[in-house]
Amino acid sequence: MKWTREVIMKQKELSKEASLYQYRLLKRIHYNSIILLVYWGVLAMAVIWNLFQYHPYSLLFALASIPLLHTLLTYLYVTLKEKRSLAHWSFQFRLPWLGLTPTNHIALDRFMKAQMQVLWITIMISGCFYPWLPLDIILNLLIVHVWVFLPRLFLFFCFRKHTKTGYLKLNEKDASCYAQ
DSSP states (O other): OOHHHHHHHHHHHHHHHHHOOOOOEEEEEEEHHHHHHHHHHHHHHHHHHHHHHHOHHHHHHHHHHHHHHHHHHHIIIIIISSOOOOOTTEEEETTTTTEEEESOOOOOOHHHHHHHHHHHHHHHHHHHHTSSSOOOHHHHHHHHHHHHHHHHHHHHHGGGGGTEEEEEEOOSSSSEEOOO
């Protein structure tokens, strides 16, 4: 009898000090392999188009610079505007997410605001180089930028009902929206 009282007392103490997080799944989107193949096919068509136009290096430049620019802009947004550390962010180089991505749950509205800033600032930066760079390089920058952002925009569209209360969790095979 005495032993059970001690266990009950310890459980009460634990429940007072513990912080439990319970998330309720609102919506989950699995990454479809067929759609990913079509997604890669769009990039392959852009490569073939550039080879026929004799401008293969402009697309390679765009493929290298756009994810780096997205990473830099995300880093600046998180550290300067939100004044948070990047402890829960990691660099991923796999589709559909290229660049800095959150590793834990993140508020969907906060993540959407950051990504919309990156979307528009990258378009503006690409447009600023118009007088100095050939048009094919600028078009390739914009094509790769939109290509990288398409999965994000699709997820934002699918999770639009849960923008205010939802928390986003990105996994290798799916993206999930939770409520706390």
